[in-house]
Every structure is written in structure tokens, then in C-alpha cells.
Amino acid sequence: MERMDLLELDEDFKRKRFQSFVIIAGYLFLGGCEYAVIFPTAWDYLQTLGVTEEYWLGFTVSGYSFSAAIAGTPLWSWNGSGFRHAGGNLQNDGD
Numbered sequence: 316m317e318r319m320d321l322l323e324l325d326e327d328f329k330r331k332r333f334q335s336f337v338i339i340a341g342y343l344f345l346g347g348c349e350y351a352v353i354f355p356t357a358w359d360y361l362q363t364l365g366v367t368e369e370y371w372l373g374f375t376v377s378g379y380s381f382s383a384a385i386a387g388t389p390l391w392s393w394n395g396s397g398f399r400h401a402g403g404n405l406q407n408d409g410d
Contacts, residue, residue, distance in 0.1 A: 353379060 357375045 350376075 353376065354372075357379075358372050361371050361375065
């Protein structure tokens, strides 16, 4: 390979790595915002129902997390069933 091709591959790798970090950070941020919205609104809703014990908020939040885990399991397996990859072959055999 020529030196210019190696430089282009290095720049492409750095750009894709940065984009991956941005996507992961955005995903984690949105997941955290989910709880920032649920905690205060759930407590206000429980108080309108007449709940005064704080452990009901714990039941509510743990029920939300548990239901997300249960619902996510079939979706994870369904999402991964159609994806096939080359098995990690990173060699460029084109040139």
C-alpha cells in the first residue's frame, strides 16, 4: 500500500471512532434523561393517588426497570438474528 492510502485509512478510522464515541455518549445521556423524567413525575403521580410511603416510588421504578429488561430480551434476540458479519476479518485483500 502506498503511504497516502495508509494516511487516508488512519483518518477514516479516527473519524469513525469519534462518531462511535458520540453515538455511545448520546445513547447513555438519553438513558440517563429517562430516569430524570421518571423519578419526579412518578412521585408526583403516586402522591395524587394518596401514597405517602416512599417505598412505593422504589416499587414503581424497579417495576419500570424490570419490565424494560423483560421486554428488551425478545427484542435483542430478534434484532440480532438477521445480522451476519464476516467474523472480524480486517485485512484489505483488494490491493
